Amino acid sequence: MAxxxxxxxxxxxxxxxxxxxxxxxxxxxxxxxxxxxxxxRVTDLDPKAAKRAERTVYVLFYLSxxxxxxxxxxxxxxxIEPENVHSVRMNTLYLGLGIAFSLLAIGIAAxxxxxxxxxxxxxxxxxxxxxxxxxxxxxxxxxxRESDEESGFSRRTLIRNGLIGALIAFPLxxxxxxxxxxxxxxxxxxxxxxxxxxxxxxxxxxxxxxxIKASELTIGSAFQVIPEGLVxxxxxxxxxxxxxxAVLLVRLKKEDLNWTSKERESWSYEGIVAYSKICTHVGCPxxxxxxxxxxxxxxxxxxxxxxxxxxAVIFGPAAxxxxxxxxxxxxxxxxxxxxxxxxxxxxxxxxRAN
Amino acid sequence: MSNVTAPAQSGVVGKFxxxxxxxxxxxxxxxxxxxKVFPDHWSFLLGEVALYSFVxxxxxxxxxxxxxxxxxxxxxxxxxxxxxxxxxxxxxMASTLDISFDIRGGLLMRQIHHWAALLFVASIGLxxxxxFFTGAFRKPRExxxxxxxxxxxxxxxxxxxxxxxPDDLLSGNGLRIIDGMVLGLPVVGTWITFLLFGGxxxxxDIVGRxxxxxxxxxxxxxxxxxxxxxxxxxxxxxxxxxxxxxTEENVVxxxxxxxxxxxxxxxxxxxxxxxxxxxxxxxINPIWNYGPYDPSPVSAGTQPDWYIGFxxxxxxxxxxxxxxxxxxxxxxxxxxxxxxxxxxFLAAAFxxxxxxxxxxGDKREHHLLDRPRxxxxxxxxxxxxxxxxxxxxxxxxSDIIATHFKVTMEGVINTLQIMLIVAPIVxxxxxxxxxxxxxxxxxxxxxxxxxxxxxVRLPGGEYTEVHQQxxxxxxxxxxxxxxNAPIMLRPNPQGKITxxxxxxxxxxxxxxxxxxxxxxxxxxxxALEHAHH
Numbered sequence: 001m002a003x004x005x006x007x008x009x010x011x012x013x014x015x016x017x018x019x020x021x022x023x024x025x026x027x028x029x030x031x032x033x034x035x036x037x038x039x040x041r042v043t044d045l046d047p048k049a050a051k052r053a054e055r056t057v058y059v060l061f062y063l064s065x066x067x068x069x070x071x072x073x074x075x076x077x078x079x080i081e082p083e084n085v086h087s088v089r090m091n092t093l094y095l096g097l098g099i100a101f102s103l104l105a106i107g108i109a110a111x112x113x114x115x116x117x118x119x120x121x122x123x124x125x126x127x128x129x130x131x132x133x134x135x136x137x138x139x140x141x142x143x144x145r146e147s148d149e150e151s152g153f154s155r156r157t158l159i160r161n162g163l164i165g166a167l168i169a170f171p172l173x174x175x176x177x178x179x180x181x182x183x184x185x186x187x188x189x190x191x192x193x194x195x196x197x198x199x200x201x202x203x204x205x206x207x208x209x210x211x212i213k214a215s216e217l218t219i220g221s222a223f224q225v226i227p228e229g230l231v232x233x234x235x236x237x238x239x240x241x242x243x244x245x246a247v248l249l250v251r252l253k254k255e256d257l258n259w260t261s262k263e264r265e266s267w268s269y270e271g272i273v274a275y276s277k278i279c280t281h282v283g284c285p286x287x288x289x290x291x292x293x294x295x296x297x298x299x300x301x302x303x304x305x306x307x308x309x310x311x312a313v314i315f316g317p318a319a320x321x322x323x324x325x326x327x328x329x330x331x332x333x334x335x336x337x338x339x340x341x342x343x344x345x346x347x348x349x350x351x352r353a354n
Numbered sequence: 355m356s357n358v359t360a361p362a363q364s365g366v367v368g369k370f371x372x373x374x375x376x377x378x379x380x381x382x383x384x385x386x387x388x389x390k391v392f393p394d395h396w397s398f399l400l401g402e403v404a405l406y407s408f409v410x411x412x413x414x415x416x417x418x419x420x421x422x423x424x425x426x427x428x429x430x431x432x433x434x435x436x437x438x439x440x441x442x443x444x445x446x447m448a449s450t451l452d453i454s455f456d457i458r459g460g461l462l463m464r465q466i467h468h469w470a471a472l473l474f475v476a477s478i479g480l481x482x483x484x485x486f487f488t489g490a491f492r493k494p495r496e497x498x499x500x501x502x503x504x505x506x507x508x509x510x511x512x513x514x515x516x517x518x519x520p521d522d523l524l525s526g527n528g529l530r531i532i533d534g535m536v537l538g539l540p541v542v543g544t545w546i547t548f549l550l551f552g553g554x555x556x557x558x559d560i561v562g563r564x565x566x567x568x569x570x571x572x573x574x575x576x577x578x579x580x581x582x583x584x585x586x587x588x589x590x591x592x593x594x595x596x597x598x599x600x601t602e603e604n605v606v607x608x609x610x611x612x613x614x615x616x617x618x619x620x621x622x623x624x625x626x627x628x629x630x631x632x633x634x635x636x637x638i639n640p641i642w643n644y645g646p647y648d649p650s651p652v653s654a655g656t657q658p659d660w661y662i663g664f665x666x667x668x669x670x671x672x673x674x675x676x677x678x679x680x681x682x683x684x685x686x687x688x689x690x691x692x693x694x695x696x697x698x699f700l701a702a703a704f705x706x707x708x709x710x711x712x713x714x715g716d717k718r719e720h721h722l723l724d725r726p727r728x729x730x731x732x733x734x735x736x737x738x739x740x741x742x743x744x745x746x747x748x749x750x751x752s753d754i755i756a757t758h759f760k761v762t763m764e765g766v767i768n769t770l771q772i773m774l775i776v777a778p779i780v781x782x783x784x785x786x787x788x789x790x791x792x793x794x795x796x797x798x799x800x801x802x803x804x805x806x807x808x809x810v811r812l813p814g815g816e817y818t819e820v821h822q823q824x825x826x827x828x829x830x831x832x833x834x835x836x837x838n839a840p841i842m843l844r845p846n847p848q849g850k851i852t853x854x855x856x857x858x859x860x861x862x863x864x865x866x867x868x869x870x871x872x873x874x875x876x877x878x879x880x881a882l883e884h885a886h887h
Contacts, residue, residue, distance in 0.1 A: 023714065030830060030872075080457075091462075107624030114613050114620065124606050283537075287651065347689075349538065
């Protein structure tokens with residue numbers, strides 16, 4: 001619009017093109033009319049309104065005192081009684097309401113005071129350029145020059161370089177110290193590649209740790225499984241081990257399972273398959289089993305795995321199928337692992353392939 | 355020269371002031387800052403909300419530290435909450451339950467703390483949007499934008515470390531996702547997780563380590579950066595919206611004493627009061643419903659705190675099978691791509707003021723804000739950025755969207771994948787069009803006055819509506835804005851046109867070619883004459 005009608009006239013660079021860049025300073029711009037006339041408030045014109053505002057403000061301050069006292073009262077008279085959730089709710093509610101109203105009353109009163117009663121004539125401050133005055137800047141440069149001369153910082157180059165080198169080197173020990181954050185004798189690569197599962201270890205229910213017979217699984221049923229003996233570990237080792245060893249056990253009709261090789265098929269038993277429960281995306285438990293479609297769904301990022309096809313990824317951000325735990329039954333008919341997982345479980349990591 | 359010259363020194367207050375001043379020289383500070391003028395606008399309160407919520411977080415957080423035990427030592431819970439009695443959990447979880455069920459006001463403090471943390475990040479985000487859309491980041495405030503950006507990142511880090519402390523099922527799964535994400539980073543990922551968790555996930559160190567970060571290191575940095583941020587506000591003086599009487603050389607508003615002391619001081623109590631009211635009445639993070647962390651169970655519909663949503667959403671939108679084995683190593687593109695996407699997005703937000711300064715080449719100080727319509731391309735870029743963020747954020751709730759609206763999860767994800775690319779472009783074009791249209795409307799009103807609704811019949815029988823011209827103050831509101839025109843490519847003193855110059859010229863065209871210039875006096879005069887004919 002403007003560029004067509006007014007032609008090039010107003011896009012000629014301003015006198016000070018160096019400073020304004022693409023900014024256009026039109027020679028023919030309107031002049032600033034200055035501050036508009038002051039408009040008095042109701043409280044300026046009507047003494048009754050002013051009185052009312054004053055009353056509102058002090059009444060609120062006194063109400064705030066009352067609310068604070070009420071909060072202390074609530075603390076004492078709405079105690080928390082052991083094993084009574086209702087008392088927790090009452091304590092939180094009344095103490096909170098007392099505190100909230102004491103604060104709100106102060107806030108409303110102060111703001112109302114400021115807006116309705118305090119002088120509302122706008123003031124004008126002058127701005128100074130942020131940069132120092134030429135004189136100050138010259139003096140600053142001079143100070144650096146003088147101190148350079150007096151110390152010989154740029155003249156005595158050996159000292160200067162030594163100082164710079166020493167300052168670079170001295171934080172290095174601090175960096176080394178942080179190596180201690182991880183245990184010294186543990187190789188992460190090795191840890192991530194093995195789980196608690198071993199040959200002959202029974203599959204047990206999570207969290208009870210009772211073994212599972214193959215005959216207990218009807219078609220379509222699913223079990224959350226942990227390795228035998230996991231529950232006997234100390235709490236921390238238990239959680240670390242469980243974070244890798246958790247397994248989902250499902251029984252499907254044999255004809256619903258498609259296998260890429262005879263060997264893979266031998267990892268299952270009569271349509272019973274065991275897959276790692278730890279998502280290959282970022283490690284959430286793949287907890288949702290859709291019985292009708294034989295799909296497993298990770299509730300964190302919605303990766304979906306197809307049990308019929310060796311838990312291949314069919315949707316979502318995961319890249320790899322869930323690893324399968326090879327299983328069979330022992331002499332008593334209990335399900336057992338025939339080995340550990342044959343690949344690392346859980347999220348991918350840099351050294352995973354070697 | 356006498357030390358005692360000031361007249362008013364009688365009375366307790368006078369004596370005390372004198373005592374203080376003779377030891378601190380505080381009268382100088384009062385003289386300097388007491389009547390310092392601050393401009394008034396509701397949007398300037400957003401930064402204040404951020405500051406005040408940080409104070410609330412410090413106050414309630416200090417209370418919580420007296421009771422919380424940042425330890426993963428297993429204990430049997432013996433507190434008041436019956437359903438969890440006797441269950442083995444970490445001391446962190448047990449002490450959080452004690453704070454909630456056995457300490458009077460403990461649950462209230464926990465809830466105020468958590469709500470204030472959510473508000474802290476939200477108000478920083480809104481404050482940044484205000485600064486962005488009004489161009490408040492321009493010279494001399496570019497560095498203060500950078501400081502504010504660091505505060506935004508620190509606030510998210512504070513939030514995440516705090517959220518992970520109770521060691522409940524939900525926070526444990528959040529940490530598991532962090533562990534999985536870091537594991538996927540090339541070269542260093544595996545080692546970083548081992549250093550972070552002190553071995554394998556979950557280990558027994560992480561809560562204690564996050565606690566050090568959460569209550570010591572991160573708050574110290576937040577505090578330092580807040581001090582820097584406010585120091586620059588004092589050095590630069592606050593920006594102001596354009597208007598009659600306001601110039602680049604002045605600042606119009608109310609003095610700190612007494613008006614701002616009352617309004618800003620009162621506002622602190624209002625913010626605190628509202629957060630306390632929410633904390634008293636609305637449950638947040640009921641860890642007793644989730645139970646202690648266990649790597650096997652997870653509840654459907656898990657959501658992080660809102661400000662982590664955009665990162666979680668980025669993870670969810672990656673298409674399947676993105677992983678390669680190169681040179682014997684695993685490249686987890688399903689992690690690397692979203693992480694890069696977030697880093698680039700944040701880096702772009704960080705760098706924007708410097709990019710715009712380079713494009714305009716404008717070396718002047720800008721203390722008058724832009725109305726968003728008067729910088730159409732900047733406004734459009736902002737709209738695109740907000741939309742991009744919003745799509746990622748929506749993706750973090752893809753499962754909730756699917757179940758609530760009864761649509762397929764795959765459909766939601768695929769739609770959001772497309773929207774992540776298309777929606778920002780649409781938002782850019784729409785916002786730019788709207789800004790330009792608003793500028794045209796301003797021009798129209800200026801040149802032809804506004805419609806009064808008064809229809810008169812002329813002697814010739816013709817009906818017409820009377821338009822009335824704006825008064826000088828309203829007119830100024832519409833004509834006074836910062837105007838830019840694209841630069842023309844001219845050879846430099848060496849007679850060359852460099853690649854950088856070409857790029858800058860095309861960027862400048864991108865920014866300013868659809869420019870609508872402010873009305874000049876001449877144009878206005880012509881319009882008036884035209885109207886009278």
